[in-house]
Every structure is written in C-alpha cells, then in structure tokens.
Amino acid sequence: MREGGWFLAPIWVIGGAAWWWWRWRKGREKEEERREKKIPKGSKGWPLIGETLDFIACGFSSRPVRFMDRRRDLYGKVFQTHLLGKAIAVSTDAEVNRAVLTSDGFVPSYPRSVAELLGKDSILQAEGALHRRVHGVIGGFLKSASAKAAVAAELEHCVLKSLSQWPQKGLVFVQDETKEVCMSCRKNIYLFMFWAITGAESDVTFVPFWITFPVLVKVLMGMGPGEDLDYLKDQFQEFVAGLICLPIKLPGTRLSRSLKAKEGVQRTINKIVQAKVQDGQYVMARDVVDVLINESITNKLTEMPTSLISSILAELMLPGEHSVPMMMTLAVKYLTDKPLALEKLREENLTLRRKKVNAGEPYTWSDYMSLNFTHHVINEALRMANIVNGVWRKAIKDIEIKGYLIPKDWSVLASFSSVHFDEQNYPDPYEFNPGRWEKGVCGSKFTPFGGGQRLCPGQDISRLEICIFLHHLVTRYSWVAEEDEIVSFPIVKMKKKMPIRVSPISF
Incomplete structure (x- = not known):
C-alpha cells in the first residue's frame, strides 16, 4: 500500500x-x-428614460428638490437613480458632496445633453494641466488691489447708469434689465482681465460704455455689427436653451435644435479664430481670441487648439447671460416678499451712503465688503436660488465615502440644492431669513459656487456685482412689484420676468 x-x-x-x-x-x-x-440603494425607473419625467415634473413645481427628498427618505442621503440618459448616484449629503468636489478620484461627467452641446473641448470638462492653466488665467487677475479698485469702479458706473433709467420706463422687467447691467459690467472687466494677463496692468484705462450682447462679442472676438453678429446672437440663445433637456436627438426635439444651433455658433467663432491665427506668431492682444492664442503659443504645456478656444469663448458668454442677472432678480423678489429684511438692508446701506457723501469719498471694494447684512442677504439668496443646483462627476476608481461605496465608472450628482434645503442644515429652509447667517458660513453646507479645484473663479466679482446693485437700488429707489413666481426648470427664472414700478427716494 x-x-x-x-x-x-x-x-x-x-x-x-x-x-x-x-x-x-x-x-x-x-x-x-x-x-x-x-x-447606494435606489431605483432606476423606466427603461431608457429612467426617472427623468418625475425629476422634470418636480423641477417645474414650487419645490424642485422634492424629487431628491422622496428618495433620500426611502434610500438614504446617497441613492442611485437614472436621469437624463445616465445612471447615477445622487448625493444629498454635505460631507459626501465635499469629498466629491475635492477628491482626485472624480472627474467631470455631465448629462448627455450638456456634454454633447458643450463638446469634448469644453473647459467645463477639461482636466489636469490644461484646466489648471485656464482656470488660473481666468481667476488670477483679481488678486491685486489696483484690480479690485478698477473693477469696483466699473461695476458701480454701469449699475448707476442702468438704474437711473428705471423710473422713466414705467413697468421695469428686472430679469431683462439686470441682464443688461451685467453684460455692460463684464465688457470692461473682460478687457481688464485680458490686459492683466498680458502684463499691461499699469496701462489699463477703462472706457465705460453701455453694451449688451453685441459689445460683449466685440470684446471677446472683435466682431462688429452685421449679419454674422445677428446670426450668432440668435443661434447662441437657441444653443443655451438645450443645456438641460432629454437626450433625444430626433428631428425637431429640443436637443436636436440646440445641436444644430451649436454648429452655427461654432462655425462663426471658428471662422474668427482661424482668421486670427497668424502662423503661430505672437500678436498684440486686442480681444479674448488674441489672448488665448498667445497663451497657447507661449505655454506649450497647455497648447490650445482652435476648437478649445472656440469653446472657451462660448462658455465665457454664459455667466453674463444668466447666472448673476438672475441672482439680482431673485434678490429683488425675496426682498419684496420680506419687507422687514428690505428695511434692515436699506438702513445699513443708507448709513454707508451718508458716510461716503459727507466725506466726499468714492466707494471702494472694502466699503462694499463691509456691508455685513447685505452679504447675509446675498448668501440667503444664493442658498435659496440654487442657480447651479449641483455638479456631475464620474469615479475613476472605487471610492468609499462616509460608508457609501461609489464603484469605478459610476457617475455622481452632488446636489447642492438638497443640502441648501435640508432642514437639518437650515431650519425652516424655505423661509428667506438673512439673519441665519449671523453665525457664519459652514463651507461644506454652502456651495453656491462649487468647490475644490473647480471653485468658480468669478465668485468674488459676482458677489460684488450683486452687492453694488443692491446698495444703489435700495438707497436711491423704492419699488412696487407685480405678482410673479419663480420657475426652477430647465433653468431658474421668473415666470413674468419680475415686473416692478420704480420711484426715486431721498435720503
């Protein structure tokens, strides 16, 4: 054996x-x-469309975060669903959102409608050295004291010129008027930024004048009046209308029409960019196209193809077109509905105005930043408005956050609006209450400008614009508003554009 x-x-x-x-x-x-x-637990809803219809329906309601609230109650603060053609995990938790914003394990990943319309060269979706360089170029110009002083003076000039015309107009539609204010302000701010980038800061002289879309395009691309400008304006508005929509490209659908408009916008911009490319030679910067071409020539690490330059130009038009003007409009709406907050705001700003008038001094950046209650009003308006209601990311590896596992290649929607309307973070969250900010700001629970490396580089200037607008509005005028309501989908806006009648007041 x-x-x-x-x-x-x-x-x-x-x-x-x-x-x-x-x-x-x-x-x-x-x-x-x-x-x-x-x-994360959850439901993916119907085949193809997922839970998009419920998401859109809630978006049109008075409480758009109801979609998130229902699923949070069922599955927890992080859950999975299927929206706008994409299976995703949704976070309504402030700490998870912060991790998503700051972790290198997540990269931009937007719904198909946004990704297709902005394109592969969008700076919104750029990563690495290219994103850091462009972000730095756009955001770094406001670091010097001279820059802050110049920008504050220009913003003030544009706001005063606009407001002075309101009493004579009878019925004023705030949503339209504030868009004109912001376009005008941004014209010279863009000019200053581009001169500062090229090292000519000491030679900057602002030449204020009244503009809308045509002059903004002139500053960005050097395009003057004519058929091309008229065509670009029409196509740009059609393009923006489809940024949030169902990802269906059948003829006649919203996405199909916007994609066609995008082709028109790109053709027009590309024609201008190509005409300005001079065999790779450095040129004197006269507009944004020149600055970006020069940046590409002098910094080979982040060389910019013409398609990327065109995408940057299109995206630079968006903030002046919607975000800040809408915040100004909503601030007027919230204050109209809360007369005690309006009175307290007026008292604080009248105190500053009397001080400046008696001393015969111009306003400074610091003056506007010293208005504590005014900034409480701005914070509260930002919290409630949620112009940017969240960001979309994709996990490039398995990531565990706060007991939740986000598998590799999963998309994540970090919902800012859900955090801003969570009663655990803000008692009576649907109540406009600027006084809640007297205790300070909790960074992880207040993210109107995003966070991490992609924190909006224009947040300071946006706050300043709103502050200057509110200061001169409430210290020089009173108003009576007609009934109106906020629409939250597909973008935040007023149903009737916030009509008011304005009268001068003495101080």
Whole structure:
C-alpha cells in the first residue's frame, strides 16, 4: 500500500484545490455582499428614460428638490437613480458632496445633453494641466488691489447708469434689465482681465460704455455689427436653451435644435479664430481670441487648439447671460416678499451712503465688503436660488465615502440644492431669513459656487456685482412689484420676468 500510495496524490491535490477554491469563492461572496451593502440603494425607473419625467415634473413645481427628498427618505442621503440618459448616484449629503468636489478620484461627467452641446473641448470638462492653466488665467487677475479698485469702479458706473433709467420706463422687467447691467459690467472687466494677463496692468484705462450682447462679442472676438453678429446672437440663445433637456436627438426635439444651433455658433467663432491665427506668431492682444492664442503659443504645456478656444469663448458668454442677472432678480423678489429684511438692508446701506457723501469719498471694494447684512442677504439668496443646483462627476476608481461605496465608472450628482434645503442644515429652509447667517458660513453646507479645484473663479466679482446693485437700488429707489413666481426648470427664472414700478427716494 505504501508503495502504491502515490495514486492518492492526485486526489489530495484535487481535494486541496477544491477546498481552496471553495474558501476563495466564499470569501468573494462575502466581499461582494459587503460591497453590495455599501453601494447606494435606489431605483432606476423606466427603461431608457429612467426617472427623468418625475425629476422634470418636480423641477417645474414650487419645490424642485422634492424629487431628491422622496428618495433620500426611502434610500438614504446617497441613492442611485437614472436621469437624463445616465445612471447615477445622487448625493444629498454635505460631507459626501465635499469629498466629491475635492477628491482626485472624480472627474467631470455631465448629462448627455450638456456634454454633447458643450463638446469634448469644453473647459467645463477639461482636466489636469490644461484646466489648471485656464482656470488660473481666468481667476488670477483679481488678486491685486489696483484690480479690485478698477473693477469696483466699473461695476458701480454701469449699475448707476442702468438704474437711473428705471423710473422713466414705467413697468421695469428686472430679469431683462439686470441682464443688461451685467453684460455692460463684464465688457470692461473682460478687457481688464485680458490686459492683466498680458502684463499691461499699469496701462489699463477703462472706457465705460453701455453694451449688451453685441459689445460683449466685440470684446471677446472683435466682431462688429452685421449679419454674422445677428446670426450668432440668435443661434447662441437657441444653443443655451438645450443645456438641460432629454437626450433625444430626433428631428425637431429640443436637443436636436440646440445641436444644430451649436454648429452655427461654432462655425462663426471658428471662422474668427482661424482668421486670427497668424502662423503661430505672437500678436498684440486686442480681444479674448488674441489672448488665448498667445497663451497657447507661449505655454506649450497647455497648447490650445482652435476648437478649445472656440469653446472657451462660448462658455465665457454664459455667466453674463444668466447666472448673476438672475441672482439680482431673485434678490429683488425675496426682498419684496420680506419687507422687514428690505428695511434692515436699506438702513445699513443708507448709513454707508451718508458716510461716503459727507466725506466726499468714492466707494471702494472694502466699503462694499463691509456691508455685513447685505452679504447675509446675498448668501440667503444664493442658498435659496440654487442657480447651479449641483455638479456631475464620474469615479475613476472605487471610492468609499462616509460608508457609501461609489464603484469605478459610476457617475455622481452632488446636489447642492438638497443640502441648501435640508432642514437639518437650515431650519425652516424655505423661509428667506438673512439673519441665519449671523453665525457664519459652514463651507461644506454652502456651495453656491462649487468647490475644490473647480471653485468658480468669478465668485468674488459676482458677489460684488450683486452687492453694488443692491446698495444703489435700495438707497436711491423704492419699488412696487407685480405678482410673479419663480420657475426652477430647465433653468431658474421668473415666470413674468419680475415686473416692478420704480420711484426715486431721498435720503
């Protein structure tokens, strides 16, 4: 038997292998079970459309975060769903959102409608050295004291010129008028930024004048009046209208029409960019196109193709077109509905105005930043408005946050609006209450400008614009508003454009 014992060897080998396979299989099953428990729960809804229809329906209601609230109550603060053609995990948790914004394990990943309309060269979706360089170029120009002083003076000039015309207009539509204010302000701010980038800061002289879309395009691309400008304006408005829509490209759909408009915008911009490219030679910067071309020439690490330059130009038009003007409009709406807050705001700003008038001094950046209650009003308006209601990211590896596992390649929507309307973060969240900000700001629970490396580089100037607008509005005028309501989808706006009648007041 001993001599023939070697016949048992294969049995021992097979038996041992089977035992180890069984152990490995059980271990894997336990690991998968533990993994499944950590993956966000939820429902993906109907085939293809997922839960998009419910999402849109809630968006049109008076409480658009109701979609998130329902699922948070069912599945927890992080849940999975299917929206706008994309399966995603949604976070309504402030700490998880902060991790998504700051972690290198997440990269931009937007709904198909946004991704297709902005294109692969969009700076919104850019990563690495290119994103850091463009972000730095756009955001770095306001670091010097001279820059802040010049920008504050220009903003004030544009606001005063606009407001002076309101009493004579009878019925004023605030949503339209504030858009004109912001376009005018941004014209010279853009000019200053581009001169500052090229090192000519000391030579900057602002030449204020009244503009709308045509002059903004003149500053960005050097385009003057004519058929091309008229065509670009029409196509740009059609393009923006489809940024949030169902990802269906059938003829006649919203996305199809916007994609066609985008082609028109790109053709027009590309024609201008191509005409300005002079065999790779550095040129004197007269507009944004020149600055970006020069940046591409002098910094080979972040060389910019003409398609990227065109995308940057299109995206630079968006803030003046919607975000800040809408915040000004909503601030007027919220203050109209809360007369006690309006009175307190007026008292604080009248105190500053009397001080400046009696001393015969011009306003400074610091003066506007010293208006504590005014900034409480701005914070509260930002919290309630949620112009940017969230950001979309994709996990490039398995990431565990606060007990939740976000698997590799999963998309994540970090919902800012859900955090801003969470009663655990803000008692009576649907109540406009600037006084709640007297205790300070909790960074992770207040993210109107995003966060991390993609924190909006224009947040300071946006706050300043709103502050200057409110200061001169409430210290020089009173108003009576007609009934109006806020629409939150597909973009935040007023249903009737916020009509008011304005009268001068003495101080």
